[in-house]
Amino acid sequence: MDITFSDSDQAFRTEVRQFFAESYTDDLKQRLGSSATFSEAIIDWQKVLYQQGWIAPDWPAEYGGTGWSSAKKFIYETERAQAGVPDVLPFGLKMVGPVIYNFGTDEQKTKFLPAILNSDHWWCQGYSEPGAGSDLASLSTRAERDGDHYVVNGAKVWTSYAQYADWIFCLVRTSSDGKPQQGISFLLIDMTLPGISINPIIGIDNRHTLNEVVFDNVRVPVDGLIGEENKGWTYAKSLLAHERNAIAGVGDIKNGLSAIHEHAEKTMSAGQPLTRDPAFRARFSQIQIDVMALEYSELRTVAKSISGQGPGPESSLLKIRGTELQQRVQELMLYVAGNFAGAQTSDSIGNDFADRARVEYMYGRAATVYGGSNEIQKNIIAKAILGLG
């Protein structure tokens, strides 16, 4: 048993820390924090990462990734969260990118990978439908072959940031034969094609993140098909495992806890700082204890991956516990914000903690739903680990 990082890993940690301190400027931080400037600012930040060569830690070096070891990736992720730096937009870099370099043609790789890396293309994800959520394979958006095109009809929903997207990767039904999973294809669609319309969905956080994307006789060139027709489910599944691994979010939880600690020191209750309050102390400590455990659960996965074992069904554990803890942090933020907790402003009252608490709490409810709801993850563990049929 050896829980230490090597000297070169330690040196890397210093390098990463220094980079974030210098490059993640107050200006970026402020613009990323406001929903009016977010979409521009995140692209600016991703271009900084691209310049540094660190935009795609998970990608193989041959496709423009960093070629980092699992230990370095873990360190990078820890330092990113510690510095309060938001993660990159996942849709291109963490979702469709890996699908393209694993299953795409050379033409697709040449066409799409560079534009994902330098953030010229904004991607969105077309999986869920009004009638297909956890039971994703029941999706009914159809793509019918017509010469060199697929004609796509149907609707995708809960599509984050579709309003900014240049491209959408979609699961579409190309066959009704056999099991539902067998007739699904993975299709890349240009969002500017005629027949695509976007209906905004305002979330419970009052922001416009989500959308419905409707396809009405959209003619998509067949060179947008990934791999083979009717094999899309296999490609999508590989992506889901990837997605799950990325959402334990230990670093972000710890960052949230420091923000809470700092604010609770300044918040008075019954004439003393809230940090003296026994109920607060117990709540805060409980989350800390659980995240200390989660951090080592994640490290155990990292250690396995260093020794060449890929992520198995235990990534479901990280997803479940990680998202639960994220929500408990958000809940505690709202609790600490007290009277200000409902305030729908940050600028005019000088209490940006309360605004952050409200938005993060409301938007954060999605975490236990997306990426395969936590109940679905439990089904996976029951079957794959406990052997319960």
Add this chain to the structure above:
Amino acid sequence: MNFDYSEEQTLIKDSVAKYLQNNYDFDTRKKIAASELGYSNEHWQQFAELGWLAIPFAEHLGGFGGNAIDDAIVMEELGKGLALEPYLACVIMFGGLLANGPDASRHEQDIAAIIDGSLQGAVAFTETQSRYELADVKTTASLSNGQYILNGEKVVVANGQAADKLIISARTAGEQSDTTGITLFYVDANAAGVSKTDYPMMDGHRVANITLTDVAVDSENIVGEVHHGYDNLARAIDRAIIATAAEALGIMEKLLHTTVAYTQTRKQFGVAIGSFQALQHRMVDMFINVEQTRSLLLRSACSNVAAHQASDPNTCEELLKQSKQDTLALKVMVAQVGKLVGDEALQMHGGIGMTDELDVGHYVKRLLRINTMFGDEDYSMQAFAKGSLG
């Protein structure tokens, strides 16, 4: 970075597991629990023979030089087997206090006797009013003609019933709850003025209340330094917390597996009850919590080892602080998860889970008992909060 056991550690783990599987079935355990001693001396001698009693001691003292991780490996397996033998009380705590102090060389002979299985020891540190507060010591030790005279009562002393030697915390200075002014005395259990009342606990382990009436102790029979016993004791308890957490983890794993297996064979409504999603999700919750406990155990054991390996005093102090927080976090989690896993195991076994005949309830009772040793959930949570919020 890796969390794999070394070849030697795997051998130890397998050796303990196999021995208990072959020699310590549930009926055997029941008989041992009902005996006057509360554990089996025959098994204890086998433990000595197999080298397990030497594991935590330094090599120059005749041991294997094991650390908190090695303790945990043994204890996890003892937990799975629900063994009653006083490995924790005698080897890890009593032996640890003798061996890890500055005066270890004075105790060489006794340590050798622990290792060969001929000496039983116990640490007597709880009093009726102290609850979980180590510094709350009313037992007095006053100096008279070059001897200390001890008076007071220690309660719920693990292995007290069998101990030949006792390490007793007593106040030599200061007020009732001061951390300074506590001294650890090394006392013969048969000395004049020492009387014991022993009784069984719900987990089958025996303990004793020990009354001290004008017990005379020579001034050289002190473990560590006069007035400064508290830190030694606290450190020994930290290591004991990690060890009991490992035992609890072994028990939880056993209960999880037993429960999963039972729900696959028990049929109601014509199907195995394990096919019901309501039960599957509850077993998944058990699994997730057990894995989280294992993660925190690894964290605590590793940070305990790191703290004791540090040579620079400042680094050492910093690491000890971290390790203390890790250990308190672990103690909280073991209490919470122990309760969850125990209750769920009973619930999913239904009626049969209520019977004394089935081993499940006995595992649950050990988990409940572990929660009350060295500070329960609330006590540990408050101590943890003090460490992180001041």
